[in-house]
Amino acid sequence: QKEVEQNSGPLSVPEGAIASLNCTYSDRGSQSFFWYRQYSGKSPELIMFIYSNGDKEDGRFTAQLNKASQYVSLLIRDSQPSDSATYLCAVTSGSRLTFGEGTQLTVNP
């Protein structure tokens, strides 16, 4: 079992739709959860982090965390073509940040 698993892509949504990205993790002791966006050929860029169960909203982005289910998700509302990228889920275990393999999102105009 992988430490961090993301829903396999690619994911394609029309412009203006909601994109839903999912991630599960294996370490019940994980405390911090991050979503990074990575454009092709670029480095990962932090877009959201969440530490507590529930929802956290920032503009068009909402991160959701359910520690009991070991599940974290990212919702992107009103998706734009500029949101087309690979989204990486990352989870801390002790001092180490472990990344999933990413989900490639394409937003079609």
Add this chain to the structure above:
Amino acid sequence: EAGVAQSPRYKIIEKRQSVAFWCNPISGHATLYWYQQILGQGPKLLIQFQNNGVVDDSQLPKDRFSAERLKGVDSTLKIQPAKLEDSAVYLCASSSGTPYSNQPQHFGDGTRLSIL
């Protein structure tokens, strides 16, 4: 605030040669990380420093990889000798606080390494 600086951006070498990468973290960030990202995968931690001390190097292939952060600021990562499977992007990241404070990490632009 200046971001994480890395150099070079690209490097092409032949297998069995050596190569070194340099990283300067965000000013004041005590914790520095080196990651390897193979095409199509997420970044994988190689080594983590707090100031000039190693916190976690359990995933560093120590027979060929080495890293140092002598003055607790900038850092170098070296590969000697390189193998074909080392072709990847090497990312440096930094964060404020201690490694266990789980502060967000901020990444540099990376070095894209190709082994011929």
